[in-house]
Amino acid sequence: MFLLLLIPLVPWSTANAQAVESQLFPETGHWVVGETLSYYQNMPEANFTIGNPFTELFDVTRGTRSLKFQYFDKGHFEYYPENPPGMRVRLTPIGSLLLQHSKGLPLHFELPVDSPVCQSFTETGHPVCYTFPEFFRQCGGLRSFSYPISGFMLEGDCLVQYFQFAPHRLPITNSRGPVCIIDTNSLLSTQLP
Numbered sequence: 001m002f003l004l005l006l007i008p009l010v011p012w013s014t015a016n017a018q019a020v021e022s023q024l025f026p027e028t029g030h031w032v033v034g035e036t037l038s039y040y041q042n043m044p045e046a047n048f049t050i051g052n053p054f055t056e057l058f059d060v061t062r063g064t065r066s067l068k069f070q071y072f073d074k075g076h077f078e079y080y081p082e083n084p085p086g087m088r089v090r091l092t093p094i095g096s097l098l099l100q101h102s103k104g105l106p107l108h109f110e111l112p113v114d115s116p117v118c119q120s121f122t123e124t125g126h127p128v129c130y131t132f133p134e135f136f137r138q139c140g141g142l143r144s145f146s147y148p149i150s151g152f153m154l155e156g157d158c159l160v161q162y163f164q165f166a167p168h169r170l171p172i173t174n175s176r177g178p179v180c181i182i183d184t185n186s187l188l189s190t191q192l193p
Contacts, residue, residue, distance in 0.1 A: 020033055020034050028052045035079070036089050039077065044138070044143075049139045050072045050073070050074055050144075051073025051074040052072060055069075055070055057077075058070070067079075078091070091144075092165075095164050096164050103155070104153030105153060105154040106152075107151065117129050119136070126147075145164070148162070149162050
């Protein structure tokens with residue numbers, strides 16, 4: 001009888017433990033977990049705009065600060081555990097980094113601000129034109145890409161426009177065709193010092 005009275009007083013630790021959501025990406029064999037997974041799942045067209053992970057979440061020390069990163073095909077997540085919930089995961093501004101080292105030829109042409117083929121961004125002064133605005137809206141807009149930070153540039157046989165979080169490219173031979181996001185990790189390894 002004595003034993004039966006003690007059992008309810010013992011805390012049940014597994015009942016109180018919170019399960020951390022996780023997902024294995026079989027294409028790469030890497031996991032995305034917790035708040036990083038939640039951020040990924042809430043991005044429109046995440047598999048297309050960010051791609052698959054090719055690292056786990058890892059620590060990087062910069063000065064006295066330790067940061068956490070996770071690399072994906074087309075973007076990087078930064079994790080800041082000290083921030084309030086909902087603001088702990090951010091996209092790395094890879095487009096800004098790549099634009100600094102771009103070897104593209106800037107194209108200078110004027111499009112009317114009220115052109116039906118353009119969407120204006122007064123915040124940066126760069127319009128988004130042709131098939132780029134539709135792609136931008138369908139794939140999450142400002143949340144996925146942030147603002148345009150360049151006009152059009154010619155890089156190889158593609159029109160490229162840089163956004164804070166990712167550059168977009170449109171093959172010139174198919175100017176009405178689909179816009180795609182550049183695989184930023186291959187660019188980072190070849191363009192950055």
